[in-house]
Amino acid sequence: MTRVAATIAIFTSTTLPALANDWGMGAANRKIPQTSIFTTVSTPGDEVVTLALFVLAITGVIFVIVGGLLAYSVVRFRRQPGDDGREPPQVYGSNPVEFAWTTVPVLIVFVLILTTARTIYTVQAAPRPADAIGVHVVGHQWWWEFQYPDLGIVTANELHVPVSDPGHPTPTFLDLESADVAHSFWVPRLAGKTDLIPNKKNAMWIDPREPGTYLGQCAEYCGTEHALMLLRVIVHRRDEWERWVASQRQPASQDAAVARGRAVFESTACINCHTVRGTVATGQFGPDLTHLMSRETLGAGVALNTPEHLKIWVNNPSVMKPGALMPAMNLTDKDLDDLVAYMVTLR
Amino acid sequence: MAGMEQDIVLTSDAASLPLLGKVHEWVVTVDHKRLGLMYIGFGLVFFVVAGLQASTMRLQLAFPNAGIVSPQVFNRLLTMHGTAMVFLVGMPILTGFFNYLVPLMIGARDLAFPRLNAFGFWLWLFGSLLLYFSYVGAEGLYGAGSAPDVGWFAYAPLTERPFSRGNSTDYWVLSIFITSIGSIATAINLMTTAFCMRCDGMTVRKMPVLVWLAIVTSLMILVALPPLGAAQVMLLLDRFLGAHFFDTQAGGSALLWQHFFWIFGHPEVYILIIPGFAFASEIIPVFSRKVIFGYQVMVAASCAIGLISLGVWAHHMFTVGMTPAGNAFFATSTMLVGVPTGIKIFNWLGTLWGGKLRFKVPMLFCLGFLFQFLIAGLTGIHLAVAPFDWQLSDTYFVVAHFHYVLIGGLLFTVFAAIYYWFPKATGRMLGETLGKWHFWLFVIGFHVTFDTLHFAGLMGMPRRIYTYQPGRGLETLNLIASIGVIFQAAGVLCFVINVVRSLRSGELAGDDPWDAWTLEWSTSSPPPEYNFPTPPVVRSRRPLWDLKHPDDPDWLYE
């Protein structure tokens, strides 16, 4: 019993404060415009908003009418104080009334079906233009892998795409697959969500017309850290996009000053899971780290990407993301410092 | 009715029996009334337990990164809360009410197969205890066991061996499989009773609406629960014998589980709400002092709902990447099922219209139901529109929608039914004042919580998350939603106090405290074990109305 008590004490004193820490994400999130399914900047999302407002208007009218009748009848037909106790006229039904309030809903449903089908086809059957950006998304337990096959880039957790000018659209088409269980890609301001299901290839597209950062997260329960499988989509102006692509295509930077740290990385278990292009590290199980420091966050959006946070993460990811599949590396202080010094050069 | 002695106590010489004897009586009983009360009683116990689990979840979500429970514990809470509310609260309570009321309403002595009835109950109880036993039974965190943590819908391949180690998932599978067998047995029993044991003069067109809906619910149980059982057997074969039903590495399909589950899952939620419709259809007429408006249409609409609901399941799967045609089909069928549902709301409205409404506690809960079910139906239309669902699915908008249906709809009618039939079952009235406190506290809390959660979904908050980051604009909404829980808990507390107090010292009810019209009110409160001293003979849908109004009986009009 004391063992249990001691464990609880250790748990609450270490993990709970850690859980209460937002690792700088609160401030970072506040700089980004509020997520909402109604403030969309991309055609799939826009189509949904148009249809949604139409449906909301119809159901709003129904609510006012029926709710109003309900409220009216509750007030109008309450038993009056001086009631004589006789039963009111018993009305068993009325075929004309039944006919009327069957026909009207059927007509409403008919209209809704037509508009719904139209939007379904507009979004799902959209043709793919020749200069669309292709991204292959692989969902993992609890991080996102983004491959750009045409550009030779592999990155993680933060999806970079070019802005799409409505006059000359350059949308991004995403192929969605999963390496383990079912996930769902959801960035509300850009599009509705589409699931990533193992052994099934799904597809979706976005064409954001405003540069900026858009937040999202996994929307299909996928295990312990489903809640912290976050998404950032960074939409670049054309020139920024070209620069980002060019820098991402470079192999990892090689700085002799951090050679010791690099040796730690390449001799510890890191290379079993992670890839750093241009080195011996070609692991597939974890995110590609070639340009780790070009990302805003760590751990799929759990913490702001700073050397201090990186040190905590590498030492024991479960402090920031309890249950994360990356094990605690348990390095000596010296090794840890050198390793982080090396990783910080992976811009 | 005049001159009939009434038994106030639950058994003829209960006062003389020692406690062990009383317990033994209840354990060996095959009396539908006792089994019905046990179903409801245990269901309410699990309601409190699962409600506390939800309250813990809302406490955790009241603040970003609250750290009150770990992600692992939270995921177990959400799985157990959902699973328990559906299988250990909803199903037994509706089974209990139908068990209690159907024989009484058709003038029968008991269900068709009393021993099968008892078997079904004890099987359900065993399965339900097995589910909670998982907390201690399986190997887990610090030796404390581990409850299932895969969500109530247990999607593959998260439930396959590689992703779900230990036995927690197996507890989910086995306990629900066992309770489902109990449900199926009871459904066969209820259906047979309603078809074969009606008293003289009660043709099917003269059955109370509740009995019709018991038949519809039973048929739906017979058709909809086996797909879940089949999928669960397949999952067990995968987990224990190395089969590949949902093993994507061997070419299996994760989607197959989803289809099978929702082929069960969607009719299941109608199985849960149709009894609510049944209660409302009995209570609203009595407190409006009018016959139900459009009996035939109500019955036909309920049958239509039962039938159409078998063909809408993939509206839970609009985001899995079905073809546009598939999405369009299920959007269409889902919107169509809304039509008979709306018709029922209009008919209840027609029943209120021109009546003389008495705002006793059962009626208050039914009025809350009407208003809330209207909203729930409309948000259901939003979700039926597939592209809108692409944004709303798996968010707190869906959570708000189905809690509107299940709490705002089902639970409100269950509370109404308890206040309405408690006098019949026990011979005592539930307190009116405390009942009103219960109603008002609960309805305020319900709206504070669930109205708010719609907006959390619109602002991008997905479901089944143990926390959310600050700066996402979700803090205020979640805090408000969590505050609503306090009022709901207070309301439930009033209810529990009301029940305990009234059992001991509630006002004596008599046979027919509400001046109602169906057969159960013609016998004593509580009824004798054999229900009716002489088998009733009826001539209309409201036999007691005919007796009370011999100059103007129902059978002159329909």
Add this chain to the structure above:
Amino acid sequence: MSSAAPVASESAVEAPSRGRVAILGLILTESAFFSIFVAAYVFYIGKSLSGPLPQDVLEAPIFSSMCLLSSSLTIVFAVRALRAGRVQTFALWWLATLLLGIEFIIGTGMEWHRLIYQHGLTIRSNLFGTTYYSLVGLHATHVVVGLIALTLVLILSALGHLTPRHAERTEVLSWYWHFVDAVWVVVFLTVYVVGR
């Protein structure tokens, strides 16, 4: 108590028998259960990534199927005999039904033995193995349950407890047996005809 004079024609309406309604309910629910396994079987036709394929290893069990289907006939004769009061005849036809059912199970067992030991097909071999053994096995389980029930009735009859009064209950049991046979027709067509 009654509400006005009962109308004679209404109270004379004959309600259906409880046993029949209940067994129809059971058949309905079991049909739903089997349909899911059939659906899984059909869905996975041709999708196995490896291993023994149906066309290579399956041999249609014609003889066993004929035994099972004729047992439906013998059980009809048995019930008729009991109705007419010929208890001995009933027992003989009932025994014939039981033996035919047992033959079916033996036949299934032999087929499984051949598939496992000669062709290496098990439930974990591939999707075909998974769906085949689960569907055929589910049906065989229902046959075994039926055989147990049939045996119980046979024992009761041997002990002299069965009279024409029990004809309706045996008929209700025979409906379950007919259902099991009907399911076999569907399973046979799915596995040995469509699936190959």
